[in-house]
Amino acid sequence: MNFSRMFHNLNYVVSVLLFLIGLYAVTVKPNLIKKLIGLNIMETSVFLFIVSIGMVESGQAPIVTEGVKTSQMVNPIPQALILTGIVVAVSTTAVALSLCLRLHERYGTLNSDEILASITDVSQLGRPWEEF
Amino acid sequence: MNWTVNLLLMLFLLATAVVAITLKDLLAAVVVFSAYSLMMAMLWTQLRAPDLALTEAAVGAGVTTVLFIIVVYRTVRREDR
Numbered sequence: 001m002n003f004s005r006m007f008h009n010l011n012y013v014v015s016v017l018l019f020l021i022g023l024y025a026v027t028v029k030p031n032l033i034k035k036l037i038g039l040n041i042m043e044t045s046v047f048l049f050i051v052s053i054g055m056v057e058s059g060q061a062p063i064v065t066e067g068v069k070t071s072q073m074v075n076p077i078p079q080a081l082i083l084t085g086i087v088v089a090v091s092t093t094a095v096a097l098s099l100c101l102r103l104h105e106r107y108g109t110l111n112s113d114e115i116l117a118s119i120t121d122v123s124q125l126g127r128p129w130e131e132f
Numbered sequence: 133m134n135w136t137v138n139l140l141l142m143l144f145l146l147a148t149a150v151v152a153i154t155l156k157d158l159l160a161a162v163v164v165f166s167a168y169s170l171m172m173a174m175l176w177t178q179l180r181a182p183d184l185a186l187t188e189a190a191v192g193a194g195v196t197t198v199l200f201i202i203v204v205y206r207t208v209r210r211e212d213r
């Protein structure tokens with residue numbers, strides 16, 4: 001039996017499993033840091049899926065060198081897209097973490113359930129943008 | 133395709149992802165998430181994407197972990213508090 005056929009679609013299966021793990025963390029965990037870790041796991045699972053689409057069986061890295069034909073290379077376009085995506089993921093994480101710091105300054109907790117429970121009336125929130 | 137290395141990397145990736153979201157200590161969870169990012173960088177080299185591997189190892193495992201550690205240090209360390 002040829003075992004390598006069994007793992008032909010392993011990348012797609014693992015990326016879907018990682019997406020589900022991240023989705024569980026984002027929806028179920030009350031802690032905001034845990035939600036952000038889950039969001040990062042979801043992002044990397046999508047990156048894994050898109051790069052796996054451009055994968056060629058026994059392909060070479062898309063770098064022009066002697067003796068490597070372009071027909072033997074993997075598709076470089078998904079890789080170039082995902083290179084941008086990794087940097088954008090880090091910047092969104094930085095913005096979300098700064099918002100977490102602000103929420104902790106204001107409410108004294110990072111538990112999203114407690115933060116929602118402490119907001120009883122939305123009209124009492126005032127104008128938070130004028131506080132700073 | 134070297135599928136045994138790929139399979140081991142995938143198993144470790146799933147294990148670190150599950151452990152990172154189940155740990156109650158947020159600092160430990162962030163450290164395990166950094167290990168997850170390093171596994172992802174090794175998987176990029178298996179997928180013939182060395183530029184993604186470099187970026188993931190520097191930015192994903194480096195900068196993201198530092199940002200998370202700063203926020204955990206300035207707020208709370210336990211998840212249930």
